[in-house]
Amino acid sequence: MPLYMLIRPSKKKSGTGTKGLHDYMHKHRRRTYAGSTAPQDAVPCYPVEAPQEFDVEGKELDPDAQVWKTYVREADLVDEELIDGWNKSMDVILIFAALFSAISTAFVIESYKSLKQDPVDPSSQTLLTISQTLMFIANGSQPASTPPTLEAETPVFKASAKAICVNVLWFLSLSLSVAVSLISMLAKEWCLEFMAGRTGPPGAQARRRQQRWDGLVRWRMKEVIVILPSLIHLSLLLFAIGLCVFLWDVHFGVAIPVVIVTTLAASAYFACTIVPLRYDFCPYGTVLSRFIKQFTRIRPQPSQDDPPQDEVMASALRWMIETCETPRSVDVALQSLAAAGDNLPPNTLEKCNAWGMIKRRFESIDTSEQSEQTRAASLYKRGLEAHPITRKKIDKLAYGYVNETRKLEYLVLGVQTTISSLINDIMSNTHSLDPATTAILQRCTLIGRHCLDSFVAGWGSDYTYAIEVDPEGLVEGLVTLLEQYLKGEAELEPVLYSVISASFGFVMCCNVAQRVTEQSANVGHVLRLVQAYSSGPMRPVLFFQDPITDNLILATLWLWISADYSTDLSSPTSSRYAPVETALETLWAGLMNTMYSDRSALKRLDKTRLAHGMLYLLANPNRFNLTADDSEAITTSLNMALWSPDLTFRIQNRHHTQYIQDISHNLATMANVAAFTPQICSALNILRYYAPWDDRYLLPTPEIYVFLVKYLCMSSNLNSPDTWSAHETLGYSPIPKCSPRLVEQLLMGDIISHLSNSLASDNRNQQVFARAHFGILFSMSLHEPDRSSPALNTLENALMRYPGLGNSLERQEEVAEELETELEELLTRDSDGINSYLREYVCRVLEVMLQRRCAPLPEFVSDQLKRVPDRLRGIKSLVNLETERSIVYTDVVFDSEGQLVPHSEEVRI
Template sequence: MPFYLLFRSSPKRSERGTKGLHQYMHKHRKRAQINSTAPQGAVPFYPVEAPQEFDEEGKELGPDAQVWKTYVREADQVDEEIVDGWNKSMDVILIFAALFSAIPTAFVIESYKSLKPDPADASSQTLLTISQTLMLIANGSQPSSTPSASNAEAPVFQASAKDICVNVLWFLSLSLSVPVSLISMLAKEWCLEFMAGRTGPPGSQARRRQQRWDGLVKWRMKEVIVLLPSLIHVSLLLFAIGLCVFLWDVHYGVAIPVVIVTTTAAGAYFACTIVPLLYHFCPYGTVLSRAIKQFTISRSRLTQDEVQNDVIGNALHWMITNCETPRSVDVALQSLAAADEKVSPTKLEEVNAWSIIKQRVESSGVSEQSEQSRAASRLYKRALEAIPATRRRTDHLSYGIRDDTRKLEQLVLGVQSTINGLIHEVLADTRSLDPSTTSILKRCTLIGSHCLSKIRNPQNEEHLHQVNPTALAEEIVNLLEPYLTAKEGYLNEKSALCRALLASFAFVLCCNVAREPMVNSLCVGYILRLVRGYWLWRNNTSDWVSYEEITMDYFVLATLCLSISSDYSDKSNSPPATPYTSIEETFETLWAGLVKTIYSDSSALKSHATCWTHGTLYLLANPNHYDLTNYESGAIGSILRITIRKAGLPSEIDINYHTQYIKDICCNLADANGFKYAPQFLTALYILWSNSPLNERHRLTSETYILVVKCLCLADDNDMNGWDRSSAYYMLRDSPFPRCSPQLIQHLSSTDLIAHLSNLINHNDVNKRTFATAQLWLWLNMTLSELDRTNPALNALEKELLQYSDLENKLEQQEEVAEKLETKLPVLLNELRDEFNKYGDTIRSSLRGYICRVIEIMLQQRSTPLPANISDGLRDIPKDLRGVESFKNLDTNEVVTDPGIVFVPMISRHYC
């Protein structure tokens, strides 16, 4: 039986906490391979990490909680390394300062004499006077009692400017190096005091250490220690300048080389100081450049009116930021299960603590869990429930009092905290932001609290002047439009700002509709402005792939506001638990979507796929409500398809929602102006067909079939692009032919489809002419091949067919008219083929396949072999869509297999 050695890994700072266990096991694995002298049958042992311990419920932040034990252990490792680095740096400073101080001292001893009268000069003057007196006596002259002219004209001593300058520089150099030594010795004592007193209960020890750390940060002890080398640098520079001035007066030849060397060194030093300020990623730098960066960059922090006890929040923030062992970060996050108003939400938002917890809750729910994982998951869920409690003091609202809004508060504030994390990232460097952008971002941090206060009390106007959500949405759009339509590369440079603004935009729209559902039309207008700008830029640039994830997910998130105003969920079986159920689902999806965009983890979205797509699908199914153009409809459809594929979400639409979308399209087409939006409806129908919840791969319901055919008849060529028309033909090509059924004829009777097809039979466009011919033949063939002549649906169908002008209101002419259409269709197919060979567009390709299927039915009814051109056109058609077996009841999917029901014309024809 093997033994397992339990131990705690202690990662090094440079190893990101992953090499402790891995290195140990890798080393022992190698030893086991090399050591061949181990006795056979020896029991192996393996090092494993001890299982995580959990606190009692509600004591996750108690004095002896695991989080404080982990904090103390991690803090000791980090502090020891930081203090050790400071001590080593100060040791170097002390040695250099001591050695360097001796150099200017030697020069100062000589140079200071030039600042006062030289006694030798006075002695020389006295000897000169005595000499002059003796000369007069020797010449027999009487010495004058008045002072000599030389004595009277002797100037008062005054040091030269050069001497003063040299001495100032050298004395200043010496006076700088000596205090640096003193401060370095004091700093070593500060470090010793910082590391002292680390005993006692973990909770008290952690709070004491965090208070010391906060004081260290507040009083900028690190900056003081870092600036000490710069004082030595200044001292060295002053000495070098003084040396140049001193030698210049002695001899130019000696001074010039020294000046050149000093100037070059000083220039290099100042270049290393200035260049990093201009170029952020310059590898060079000095202590001065780093200090300038730190003091000039304004770190805008969101302060609160009431001072909170931030020790716990700061400690957890420090752990999440600095701990390199993943388990330590886990413990810090799990401890938030016991968070209350004493924990500062701002510090946690800066490190995206709540979004990390949300991501872990969702990702843990999709895999098999051990007991440890389940316990951790329970802590994470309780931590999310504690979000409102941490914001009570900040928002001045009593969260958690009402049962019906408790979950809504958690979701809204969770989304707000996630967005605040994005905003903190942008506001960390305000140099690139103008004041108006900064003001908008700060207002975005108040969206959630304002929304909750209005939902709980619609008459409350307390925070309206601070947020003004309606105006805020328009301001965000005005700010985003230039970024989304800017030149290539600019969007990437502003990606952090765009992410924060787009997330805030989606959030404020959902909050606005949650408060006032009637503003959804205004919200859609804002969405379309951004979609138009981005899609136009995307089509005109070659580098759009790298920016897809920055924007497209956020466009879908913005349409979530329509999920609130148009809830299609089935409430008959399970009534909503609260009046805010649909709003809660929307914010749940919004939060999951934000987690997906931040961490590229779509596991949270998989359970909210219906709500995720509902906004865009509702928009596509109701283009006349929002005056969507065909261009906008196509852009929204493409965005939806791309985001679903990128997120790996199931493409099938919920059956209830799918049914409602079809009903919406049907009602909208029945409207007087519905035909103007036929291309837009085709885009919606293609997406609904591609993502149908029906199990069969090829399936159009009778209602959808009628809608597709009608849209193709009504759509104006000027309003449709090739993709829209081609998609519609693909739907018909890859779907069964309809069999006469009550549902189909009922939908046919509610439209003037036969009349529209009759009008297109002589259209100038060969595509429409060919399509109308095939459709009319199918409807005529449906009546002629029906065995049950008493079927009420058959009578209704024949009544509708009388709208076809060639029948001349005579049903007995059906066979004759069908034969004419049968003769005409192959000729039209040849025209279609000629144009396809000439232009090669996808419209004629998809329509050609559909027409070939119709002609195959004609030939099969006559037992005539397929010509080569027809076989070639059927090359990509599945077998279940070939021949008579492709006739199905579109609502029951019943296959027509009885060959006796098909119509066999009287006259045989050849197709080529």
Template sequence: WKTYVREADQVDEELVDGWNKSMDVILIFAALFSAISTAFVIESYKNLKQEPTDVSSQTLLIISHTLMLIANGSQPGSISADSESETPPFQASSKAICVNVLWFLSLSLSVAVSLISMLAKEWCLEYMANRTGTAEAQARRRQQRWDGLEKWRMKELIMMLPSLIHLSLLLFAIGLCVFLWDVHYGVAIPVVFVTAFAASAYFVCTFVPFFYDYCPYGTVLSRLAKQFMVVRLHPSSANVIQDEVTGNALNWMIANCETPRSIDIALQSLAAADEKFPIQVLEKHHAWVMIKQRLEYGGTTDTSEHHKKATQLFKRALEVYPATRRRIDMLNYGYAHPDREVADALGREEQVMLGIQATIQSLGVSHFSNVNPKDVVTIQLLRQCANIGQYHLSRSDHRVLEGINAQNLFKALVRPSDLMEQLVQKLEQYLKNEVTFDSDVYCNFSASLAFLLCCNTAGSITAEAANVKYVLSLVHSFSKGSNKTTSNLLRESILLNLVLGLPWLLGCYTTPEKCGEDTSLMKALECLWPVLLAAAYPDTSATERHDITYLTHGMLSLLANPNKYSLSSEDCKAIQTVLDQAVRHRGLPTKIQSIYHAHYIHSLTQNIMSADDTDALAPQVLSAVNNLRVYSPWDDYYVLPSIDIYIFVVKHLCMAKDSSSADSYHAYWILGSSPIPKCSPQLVQALSSSDLITHLVNAIDSDDRDTRLFATAQLWVFIQMSICEADRTSPALSLLETELLKYPKLEGNMERQEAVAEELEDKLPADIDEGSLYINRYTCRVLEVMFQRRSTPLPRLVHSRLNIFDTPKRLHGIDSFVNYETERSVAYPDLVFDSEGRPSCNTSSEEQRA
């Protein structure tokens, strides 16, 4: 009984509240209408009786005729009788009678409806009164009133009240038309037209609901008639049909609900969607992008059961997304491969591909609302970009449906090779400030280019060199028009960082120790998707998540492969401009992880070794090493070059024609931030193969003072390397001594090396004042070692200059001498290196930290 009372109260309150509101409207309208119609009736009823002025006029006319007859000597009696017989009796016109009948009837109906409405409000009050006592008593009393309400047709009576008001209004309108037509048809025609239109609309609204279910239009008569004609359906929660109605209902919740919890429930319900579910309407509001956004940034620290269940539903909704697009894309998503791992990989690829495509469409231009209709090229490009993911998925034989050549269809829609060129061209023009278009268009083009590069690389549609060429084109455009891209538009900045970071993503630098072609695409795409989400939802949290990791690594990966990518010096300058504008000038952190730093050093070493002309590669290599010095994993700008890089830098300084050039500046800073090498087999072998001692001997007699100063310091380093070698029988020392004998001052006798070293020690302090600021950091470090060897206090000038350069502690004095072959394990304690110097993560150290 309590349940009955609770449910009955809810139903009755809703029903009576609706009746009261309806009758309030009726009473207000009836009062206003009665006042208006009364004013018209007051004037119209006069036409039903003779006017007193007409009687007076007739009497005066008779008196006038009588007086005229008397004046003419006629008999007034007969004339007066004749005049009276000629005057017709008063009779109201048919139009006047018609108008008054209509208006008085309209007024009567209005007053009658007002009376019945007031009585009905009392009935409603009586129906809702006396709801006290036990639940059983309340239920019985309420049921008796409900039975009486249905027996006496109270609902139908109240429902008829608005129709009586409508009838009253119609009668008044017809009467008004007749009244005005009798006055002047020119005035009456507009009123007749409006009345006819309103009456027609009313009748249409009455009959249309009988032909179309759920028609929003209707009248009291149609609703009353449908109550007797339609059988009421009882709602059922079983086997909900996944049709357009269901999709529209969920779309309404997503678009209109202001409570985030309600939107989350609507999104979670998509976990039960199947391939029959109509997804187009939900894709317009980017439902699946919102799901991914909640998964990516939705409270990762929340460990409650509710959060875990919601996360599972969101993941399930993303998993079923490809199945819902099966009929639209005409592709066999969810192919049941016999191998479970392969099937899971195919499903994951479909989920990520279609999710990224949906995210790109959510960037604001999926309906071309922000595009000039006359810009046919841009509209065509946007249409091509809308099918990149489907085209890539259609290239797999597993997804081809029998009888449908979806691959050729999507290839014709996308035209991947042409699309790449056109996107790069458009973005170049925008970055150079040559053209302007909406920010949404720029974001869509940037995201589509990144997606297309990933897909084309995986599908071998474009070679890696071509992809790098495209990125370099954008790098040059950025460097030439960077004022535009330094705006505060967060979405543009995020997507620019992503596009310029593609060389790193596509080169599989995310995990250098695991570079596999099969996994590189998915790794790149899984990095790509969150960045696109940050651009799609550029709120405060996106600002906090936004960094320059991709851009930094993208540029460094290019610099670390100058020979592989055929970089020119101009390319390196443009890359340097990008790094300066996007990172250093904005005060952003420049530290990178040690695994990446060591990998870039290794890549650069391999490029030097594979180059045919290393001298021509000098500007590119020096720029790369100098940037690796700036973007090192340490706070003191320390850099540990490989032996090949070290020899390369020293040889360049010996042969440099201009010691004040940018290349020399980079080389001096590299040596100033690097440790001094000890004797090792690999170092001595590189020293011998490069004939470096001969180049130093030639440089020590150079006309350039900086070159002379550097050659003096470097020769002392190599001689001191020989003197300090502990193992006097090692082959490396023998080879080093053979090379040092090329220095004429030794006169072919290694016993003179102590004396030659002292000569160089005396010469270096005397020349240091003449050297430029660039070389002073390195030469001052060498001088510090000399004075430590002598156990002599460091001169104030040298000490002050070392402080000016903020030289780190590990680069001071004798401690800065290290063995380059073993120092890697000290500088990178979390890494291990193979025989070729390739780094990988140290699993044992990771387990210890865990």
């Protein structure tokens, strides 16, 4: 049985702590796996961290809270690594400066002599004069005059220019290396001061350390230490230049440069002594400054019991979120925001998208596994709810006072914060944005505040957000940018495109919630994007997940608010803002998917939310005047965005049956069905793939069934995609029983005449299709249990028009058997020439007819039906299209006519 050793982080300044133990056990574990030298009875040992501890609710930001313990631990690790690096760097500087100074000194000792007169020269002149005088005396003669050497004055000594240049460079190099040594020693003292005083409650330590860190950043201590090696390099450069000049010759005036360098070093030392006396958290300092401060100033002791939620605390939390490499440390920092109040500045944390990170972690937690995860999820949820509270003073809105709007508040602000943080990153890292795009992005950062002003009470009369945002104008500007990009007329970075798309989806949801724009105008904006994507170069050739389609899905989320069948508002637990909340929650999840490739939130969502907008458009082509190309582009976008191996999409029963009912209603009221036939076929086919079940089963209404039959009878191009789609849809639909509405639709559509015409057609597919449906109609007539039904009588009268019946209903059974025989012959004789979906459907019809007569099923029919779902086989596939809906959609209520019953007292936002 393996052993698990609990390892707590060490606070040793060396930074070794448990590292050696951890490395040893890790190496030992590897050796054990390799099976090389480990004993047979060796027990593997694994170092693990202590389980996460949680604070008392509401105490997550107290002085002894877990967040501050984590802050101190992480700060110690980061600061020790930083200071240790600085100290090692300055040690190298000091050693190099010492060696270099020694070397340069040896050269300076020799070079400085060229700056003054050589004492040997006057001595030589004196000796020459003495020698000449002695010579005259020895000769016994009197010199006629004074020797020339005595008459001329001794010339004044003057150093050469090259000698001076060499000495200037070398003395400057020597002085600079000594100055760097001095500053390096001071820097080591600054590092020691930064690491000192790390005792006391974690909250107080965190504040003290954060204040010092802010001072270190503000006074650019890192830059000062980094520049020290550069000074040594400069010193070495000066020495090399001087060496070159030395080999050339000499010049004068060395004292002034040396004095200047010395003065600068002295000034730096003096400044490092004086400045800390004025600024408490200045990272510079000397021994003298600390000595003076100790006797001249009494530091006020900050309260350690209740640290204020101010900018220092927000900066500390942001530092943890951005700097800590340990995921648990970041988790603790984010979880502490559960106790955030209205005094905590939100802007600092919003810059690092803290609440977006909370949302991502909240969605990724599986609360069914561990109590620890449940507690973490609770903290994240409270952190999201606390976000509006922190913005109360900035936005001047009464966040949190009305329970009904609390979820709406944090969803709007959460989406806005995520978008704003991305916009800030783009604007700070991109310098090529044109002024118009920059203005649009700046307006996008105000969408959330403008939206909440309609739902949350505020104060102040000088609010100008509505004027700055201009929702309708902003939508037009965003659509224009996206349209140009999708058509290939403008270039946008992928991140910028995703941000603009998310902003478009966000402002559309807010506009619909506020009832700023009409549905027709909103659909027009969406169709502009769909058409631009369909006709532009951005449409991929291969079928794979595409970020563009992911963003197009987000552009239709507003339809969840405007379409009236999403939420039961009569429920006591339902809020009138529920559709808006659902749309925004889905938008946030989609935004995290497109921007961070985080699909955890999408996996937890009801997938109907994502697909609803596009399915609603597909189900109502006549209402929005969709062209066949529009429907094809919407279908492609939907499939590419939703089909993924790690996501399973199943539409809710209520929505699925509502889409079917919408199509049925449109067929009944449409003036020109032929103009929208391809669109309806496409919608029906895609509804099979997103049905609430796995077998692609579709239960049509009588109107839809008759529409498909009539279209296949009248279609001139039997190889068109629409014809194949219609055959496929009919092939996965049940075979209808006799019912009043069905018979009525058969007569209204003159189906008997169309089928009769198809019997005489030259096309084999139409011949087979007509015989199969006549077989269905005769079986429907022969096996209707209620022989006195008016619908049956109407059907029988219509069947009298069948050419082979001979105006005698007694021949129905004989005619049905003839149709069986003809269908079997056609399938066996020309099977390859028949549409595969039609062939499968005809085999289903044959199976029903043969089961009615208790006749054996031919082998080729049985083989053809192997892949057909069980509920579409034989007599089990016979259903009443008017009553079957209540059986298939068990959790949906229908009226006596099979129509969907709307939610009671449903109210549109």
